[in-house]
Amino acid sequence: MLTFLTYDEEHHRIAVLNVPELADQQAGVAGVHHVAFTYGSLAELIGNYERAKELGIEPVWCTNHGPTTSLYYRDPDGNQLELQVENFDTIEESTRFFYSPEFAENPIGVDFDPSELVRRFHAGESEAGLKKRPHVGARRFDSTVKIV
Incomplete structure (x- = not known):
């Protein structure tokens, strides 16, 4: 369903995703779903937001x-950019998460309101606390999940 490829210390440089019921790609069309850029801290990511x-x-x-x-x-052409911050301090911690029961149960993530994240950040909550993913139960790739 999901494979990560890397060539260095990053947990992944390329992700290959098999989405059930995904429409066939139009003939003659090639593309990339998105490109990601990593910020050094949550403060930097929030500042850019x-x-x-x-x-x-x-x-x-x-x-x-x-x-x-x-x-x-x-972007205006429909290309997608992911701006992100690492939630773990080491590649080993990130890798452990990929093999955890929590990731098996929910490989997609927990959606959030960015204005609420900003409010909590400016109220003084720690970056570590804000970056910890809440547990919401199962979430799987299927026809009901919108991959933006």
């Missing part, structure tokens, strides 16, 4: 995948 929001640019999907807290944006 606030800057973009002031310009009228808002994410189309916000989710805590577990290993990352991610904001997905679309």
Whole structure:
């Protein structure tokens, strides 16, 4: 269903996803679902979110995948960008999460309201606490999950 590929210390550089019931790609069309950029801290990610929001640019999907807290944006051509921050301090911690029962139960993530994340951050909650993925139970890739 989901495979991660890497060539260095990053937990993944490429993710290959098998989505059931996905429509066939149109002939002659090639593309990439999205490209991700990692920020050094949650403060930097939130700062960029606030800057973009002031310009009228808002994410189309916000989710805590577990290993990352991610904001997905679309550019005017429909290309998708993921702006993220690592939730674990080491690659070993991230890798353990990928093999955990929690990830097996929910490989997608827990969606969140970015304005609520910003409010909690400015109220003084710790980055570690804000980046910890809440447990919401099962969430699987199927025809009801919208992959933006």
